[in-house]
Amino acid sequence: KAGVTQTPRYLIKTRGQQVTLSCSPISGHRSVSWYQQTPGQGLQFLFEYFSETQRNKGNFPGRFSGRQFSNSRSEMNVSTLELGDSALYLCASSLDGQPYNEQFFGPGTRLTVL
Amino acid sequence: DAKTTQPNSMESNEEEPVHLPCNHSTISGTDYIHWYRQLPSQGPEYVIHGLTSNVNNRMASLAIAEDRKSSTLILHRATLRDAAVYYCILYNTNAGKSTFGDGTTLTVKP
Numbered sequence: 001k002a003g004v005t006q007t008p009r010y011l012i013k014t015r016g017q018q019v020t021l022s023c024s025p026i027s028g029h030r031s032v033s034w035y036q037q038t039p040g041q042g043l044q045f046l047f048e049y050f051s052e053t054q055r056n057k058g059n060f061p062g063r064f065s066g067r068q069f070s071n072s073r074s075e076m077n078v079s080t081l082e083l084g085d086s087a088l089y090l091c092a093s094s095l096d097g098q099p100y101n102e103q104f105f106g107p108g109t110r111l112t113v114l
Numbered sequence: 115d116a117k118t119t120q121p122n123s124m125e126s127n128e129e130e131p132v133h134l135p136c137n138h139s140t141i142s143g144t145d146y147i148h149w150y151r152q153l154p155s156q157g158p159e160y161v162i163h164g165l166t167s168n169v170n171n172r173m174a175s176l177a178i179a180e181d182r183k184s185s186t187l188i189l190h191r192a193t194l195r196d197a198a199v200y201y202c203i204l205y206n207t208n209a210g211k212s213t214f215g216d217g218t219t220l221t222v223k224p
Binding site for chain 2: 092
């Protein structure tokens, strides 16, 4: 069974631009969660999607948004990029997003904002 | 959100057991305890999880205190490949989101 894939793996943008990251979950998984990882803040939860609906959201500004498609693939978008948005963005898929099931993480997308 | 506290770093010798502690004194009754580990330049990898009872799998064991305010991840025989950052996470049934701690960097010495 193929794992979680994220594209692109690396991305360089400049301040003020916007970016879209993509995540393909494991086949059959309907829940996709997004995390931001930085050296200073560690791993922080962004949001979770289940059956095309945002089910949970972390404490991030509205510049961070996402969506999920009918095939469970998910995208996250960051608008008006700031230098502080430079981070590793991780996507995790789960069968149904319930806490009694494990999450499977992708390799991440490394975003650098100049 | 309930938070977890872990030691910043721990060292172990190869082929010896390792006990990685995690404190979660504000855990709620619906919080599951998950452990993940992350190797450099990789996404986190699932290790084990539990709610109230101790759990075992092929990778590790999870010992949960009776009051659930702490837990310990046990690697029975550490190998060099176990060197990673280990995260103790509370995953809430109601909120459905994970709260990551700062993690423990495990160094395994040959």
